[in-house]
Amino acid sequence: MYKKLVLLTTLLALCVVVLGAYVRLSDAGLGCPDWPGCYGRISPHHAADEIAQAVAILPYGPVSTHKAWKEMTHRYFAGTLGLLIAIIAVWAWRKRDLLAQSPVLPAMLAGLVIFQALLGMWTVTERLKPFIVSAHLLGGMMTLALLVWLAMRQFSGRYRMDQGLVGSLRGWAGLGLLLVFLQIALGGWVSSNYAALACAGFPQCNGVWWPEMDFSHAFGLVRELGMTADGDFLPREGMTAIHWVHRLGAYLILLYAGGLAFRVMRIRSLRGVAWIVIALLLTQIALGISNVMLNLPLPVAVAHNGVAALLLGAMVMLNFRLSLGRDQAV
Template sequence: MQISFYQKLILWASLLAILLVGLGAYVRLSDAGLGCPDWPGCYGTLTVPQSEHAIADANQAYPDRPVEHGKAWKEMAHRYVAGVLGLLILLIFVKSWRLRQYIHVSPWLPSFLMLWVVFQAMLGMWTVTMLLMPAIVTMHLIGGMTTLGLLVWISHRHNGEFYVLSNQYAWLRRAIRFGLLLIAAQIILGGWTSTNYAGLACTDFPLCHGAWMPAGMDFTTGFDVARELGKTASGENMALSAYTAIQWTHRVGALLVFVYFALLAWHLKAISGLQRDAWRITILLVLQISLGIANLVLHLPVVLAVAHNVGAALLLTQMVILNSRTTRKQRG
């Protein structure tokens, strides 16, 4: 009975983490990341100021950041869902130690996840207090994806099916591991593109400013992790060449991911026990590439941009599941 509850708890936490990734993307892409100028509350309250008196007090306390209800509620909804997920992970942490003789992962993994969520909450605070500094926001996005990946891994160890690859497919096991690292790297590039608002640095496709490799791209400024949003290290406004470098690099990464995952799926289809995984990778890959192109052609509509973020989360989820499926099940 206890282990059954534990299995369901992890599964629901994983689903909530996917929702939170999408919600976080929506907040960021709708420019609501600073909808509340403080943390963890909003203008000093646990909700959003509603009455005229409360709004007047909030505007007086933050004269440079007047209350915008739409943006504020988006940000607080994100925080509320994050809070619920944090409580679920706390419960998973407690249950993992109580059931450590029966679960299929080391209880230290949920312990690490608990500490990671605390760090993720701090990143959420710094995102606001450091005014959407790209490095912090990107780390916050990576933190969310890492939380999702760890939850999915723990969930699959308890709820999923497994397939042990024979020694002749040891190379494929390594290829699957590398695929997870590759999609993680591409998510980082995508996060950096999004947090720098470089998604429309070049709107033509497949070329970028009419060239396969535009001249004069400023990679030094584009990938300077110490700078403020939209600024160079010296405090000047970033030039288009820096944004172009970010966007172009993300495109190159997408091409590498597409080729690698297409080949990986082709090899997986030859193994009867992994054919469903191959089809899921293929479908998610085609969907993700299509969304990326559509975002460029249609000038980054919020719905498609959020879908592109969720697509990345689902592709990561599938690769975590595939890695778990091909890893021997532990005791429990």
């Protein structure tokens, strides 16, 4: 039963990540401008009068009934995820001898999901500040990654690795996981700054190979959305820098993770995971190009976020498989 609960929670975490991307990309992040309810109510249905007043004041503002439902649906799913993680943490602690697993990882997940809830609150109350929005996205990705590791641990008895074959790959796989996570962070920064279309065309950016960029303002963390730390409007060159760095990161990930996957294929038992990594890499690159060439259609943009989550999960799976034979206490 514990295994099934962990698997269900992992699947739900993926859904929450995708839902969060959908809310963000459809500009529904402020659909309910307070937290945890919607105008202090349990649902947009119960806050219909307040929403109608907000729409009357700003007809094209951030609040509308359908945006409120998008935001609250994400919160309902996230709340359910938090509850399931809490159950896993308590179960893992109380049944640690029976499970023969350390409860440290479930406890870490419980702490992370509490912090993630705070980030969700600050995302709304701080009016979508890019740093907080990006941190919230990364918190969701970290939650998913830890759940994938926990899920893999439930089936670790099925896998046995030749330590002589995998020893040299562990460090490279760990670096690959870190690079994928950093690339997701760059993608989150692109999204939270609305820089997805700052570079027109592919493979060039705005018709040139090295566009004019402003790095001094592009990666300032403490600032309002669309503004510099000095309170001026974020220049277009800053948006271009954000986008172009993410695009360069994609090339690096394709080469590094793709090369790693081909090296891993030498190990018969890991070929399946390696092919998954390659397939997700190619899909992700295609989705990224489509976002630019098709003017950021919502389904493609959401899929780009979802495949990023799957790629992170695949890299976690690869690292877990390569770690077998070491101390599995954590």
